[in-house]
Amino acid sequence: MRRVVFLIACFILVCLLGFLVYHYYFENKNTDYVEVYAQELTIDSLSNEEGLIFTLSKYSKDKKFSDEIEVYKDGSYNTYSYNCTCRDNSCMYNKTLIDHGLYEYNLLPIFGLQGAQRLEEVKKEYDGEIPWRLYDITAGNGTVYISNDNNYPLNKFLKLLDFEFKDAVCENIQE
Secondary structure, three states: OHHHHHHHHHHHHHHHHHHHHHHHHHHHHHHHHHHHHHHHOOHHHHOOOOOEEEEEEEOOOOOOOEOEEEEEOOOEEEEEEEEEEEEOOEEEEEEEEEEEEEOOOOOHHHHOOOOOEEHHHHHOOOOOOOOOOOEEEEEOOOOEEEEOOOOHHHHHHHHHHOOOOOEOOEEEOOO
16 A cells, blocks of 8 residues: 555656656746847837837738737737728728727747748748738838747737737628
8 A cells, every 4th residue: 555655656746847847948948049039139129219019910812901909119009900891893991999908928029930030031932922921010110020820929919918800891882
């Protein structure tokens, strides 16, 4: 009986130790990566003079508009929706503020090594359409980045804001 209790205690101890080692390794690996990347890219280098860090929208190869998020240095954000009305062969898109609020989040990992990439650099690798492109991120300084749903820091940020993208739906107005 003592031997069984001893084996169970050893098993629990090994599992706990394994979890702690994995967690420590994972945390240090991500911390090192963020610190190294933060030396190259800063919030100030991304921002414009109005304090806009970036505008995030869903990419559409059909040139459709989607909801959009503007993120600012002061910890605030605005979300916008596009409404579309069409008459004859022309459509008019209207941008409407749907929400605003505050966030507390380190945004630099969104632009990390496995995160968003500069559009001009990625275009060199692809001739035409970039198959994995899901998001367009336009920095306040004008640089365009692209990303997909494998960008964990971006997904976490969107979840923090409780935000899901919706495409603009066009309505035909009959005269």
